[in-house]
Amino acid sequence: MSKKEFILDQLAVCRNTDSWFKPLSKAIEGLTKEQASWKPNENSHTIAQIASHLLFYNERWFQRFGGEMTDDYPETNASTFKGLIDSSEGSWRELAADLDQSLEKWQQAIKQTSEEKLHSSIPGFPEEAVWWEVLSNLCTHNAYHIGQIIYIRKMQESWTIAEDWY
Known part of the structure; x- marks a missing residue:
């Protein structure tokens, strides 16, 4: 499997393909604003806050992947x-x-990119890293937070066990 196929697989699993975990599309399906704004306690994030966080990092890395360096650091x-x-x-x-469109843009960009770019170093990154490694970590980051979204939905009882296949 090429690195391109690997990253495309990870993006699909995070966005809209059932695998070992439910994708974002299923994790947020049918959520109301009230459910997306709910949190179990003051030390937790809401689903909307997690979605905002994911959007920020997916967009930031997408811009960088396209050669656009941004100054709007948090x-x-x-x-x-x-x-x-x-x-x-x-x-x-x-x-x-x-957020869904951001992940779709990633899928399209990776489909159109070369294997060579995925093996190239990231310009201006403070340490030696290549694109496929960072994109794999970005997908792992997405998966982690998708799991949090599902867990929050289980706490608020807006996710039923029947939706789980494992």
Whole structure:
């Protein structure tokens, strides 16, 4: 399996293909704004905050992959968990759609990229790293937070055990 096929597989599993875990499309399917804004306690994030965090990092790395260096660094990692812009149902749907579109853009970009680029060093990165390694880590990051989303849904009882295949 080439690195390109490997990354495409990881992106598909994170976005919309059932595998060892449910993809983002299933994790957020049918969620209302109220459910996306719920948290079990003050020390936890909401699903919307997690989605905002994922969108931030997927978009940041997508820009970098396209050769665009950005100066809008977050003050802290915690500041990337912004949540909803406003409290409307449309705001949640827009955030969910933006995150899905971000992962779709990644799938399209990787389909169009060369194997050579995936093995190339990342320009301006503070340590030696190649694209396929960082993209694999980005997918692992997505998978981690998708698991959190499902766990939050289980706590709020908006996810049923019948939806799990394992």
